[in-house]
Amino acid sequence: MPETWVMPSRTSSASPSPPAAATPMAFARVIAAAYQQYGQNPAAALKLAQITPARLQQSDARITARQMEVLSGAAMQELDDEALGAFSRKLPWGSYGMLARASLSAPNLGVALKRWCRHHALLADDIHLKLVSAGDGVALQIEERADLGCHGQGAREFCLVHVLRNIHGLACWYIDSRIALQGARFPFPAPPHADAYALMFPGPLRFDAAQAEIRFDARYLALPLRRDEKALQQMLQRALPLTVLQYRRDRLLVQQVRQTLTAHPDQAHNADGVAALLNISARTLHRQLKEEGASLQELKDEARFERAKDLLYRSTRPVKQVAAAVGFTNEKSFIRAFRAWAGMSPGEFRKSLPE
Template sequence: MREEALVKQLVDSDFYNEAVPIEFTRALLAQAKNYGADVTALLEAARFPFDPLTQHAQTAFVSREQYSRLCLQLIQVLGDESGGVMPDVRTPVGTTRLILLSMLNSSNLSAALRRGIEFNATCRIRQGAKVVNGLVVDAEGRDATLTYLCEDDPLEHQHSVLCNLAMWLRFSGWLIGQHIDIVSATCAGPEPELNAGLRHFFPCPVEFNGTANAVSFSARHLEAELIRNEADLRHFLKLAPYHIVIEPEPSEVSVTQRIRGILGDDFREEMPSFEDLTGLLNMSARTLRRRLEKEGTSYQRIKDNARRDAAISLLSRDGLTVSEVAERVGFSDPSAFHRSFKKWTGQSPGSYR
């Protein structure tokens, strides 16, 4: 009955769309077991109503608050803010908060990231290990690339390092109130046999066996001013595991997020034209273009990303053919969907599934 009540609570709740798939919770508990932690005590401390590892729970989701509490309890138990993802390197509890505090009050995101890189370097010194951590902008000033590589890290851990870079960009997006779209990524290790984690963070082409772990995004974001303060950070940290790992926090000031809300997730009907959009947002065409350029995106990219995200979600479901997925995201020609999906993700729909 407790599980049924939880299901009803989630379905009736305003947070239903922000709920966390149970697989993420089970992964946390499996990590805890690997380190010999008392899972029962962990669940009790996080005020969980059931044990996802031992019960065949009907619940497919937990709330974002439950997931975040469980993450924070695991960090406390392990004494490692990475949650034990990197077994040969521990991040003492409190390190991340201090790094984030050092980034606040920077003049813009570029300065904030460089502060974070400098602070991180002082926390990651290892005897004899060469660490490369940097931020560069290409010659045209179009794309920025954040890189990290420690030569001592085993190759099988590099995909976890790459995911950590994606998490840092999610926090960076929160700092400036903008969604930062990763346009490409490179992993210093081989492609893992199980790559669900990479797919979660990178709905874009990912290259493997590179010289460093790297994520690229629009350099225009670096110019953005920070809109958060220390009080905002205290509130954010309570749900940081959810917003950093599961779903970035949407911003009321981001035009990109407002457009994504207008587009919705049903693309069988024609999307609004740019002129329609200016009316819906009560902006002139010139102002809208300037705002989108400032956020490092365009209306076409937003539409493509909306279709891409919907296609990825639909492909993960059983019972839908690739042709049916193509139709649901607005493609009447399956071959055109194949071409677009491969451009978006670097894989064909069949391979991605």
């Protein structure tokens, strides 16, 4: 079956948090089915989450993130299974907290995620998680080693989504940074509620893929963990929102903007172009850069200066052509800007270079 790509809308990817009711009711039905699997009644948990039996059966209904948090939390404790029936054996209440604590002493995110993947295999061998290099990025992949769909296709979908959102949210929390996704892939056809995936996994989406995975910039792996035991205790009191809420701060954004300006000069000539390439809004771009003590104009000037120096050094183009190549319509403006950057004119810079 050919793979299916779904590109999220700009509006969805730019939103800091999902709309009031964006979570598919299909996920709630999977949780209700887990109760039946264990011979228990989900009525109390559904009532607590304010989901009526009639509403539960509406195929296209949605619930809020808070309702999902309440329902999931109640089910995990009542069933004593944080996997909600997805695996061949239960993950007792507190299992994911134990995984988080086991990685807390790691020197950086890369080590923490590798520990998390290794320790998860000790709890459940139905799936195997691993980090795989993918160019300048890294993929966190799920290898299915058991039939996750034995309780229905919806159960398999929910399990894979749940695991990836869990580890992505925890990774963001560890380094106190929004980890921008370069893409997410799922080994099943696009579901009727595929639009919700753009909120859960902002970035390019692919369905009918070989396996479930998320991809992100490998440089995040080198960032140090910023949490301690006290912070972990506080987080575990309400851990589920980590799988829903998006971090505002991205500690790699300045580096990503620099890379984008260098790699796509024709498409990144203004804030809208840069933001589109990074899958965020222009407003979010400006705000996050400000939080990092930078500005888009400064980074654009820096990129143009580096590009100009490279052209002056590696080519014999006239200054006028160099000016045009780096985005100046006026040679005099370029010379004035270059002098401010380098303390000398383009001609003087070229003469100063070694033969």
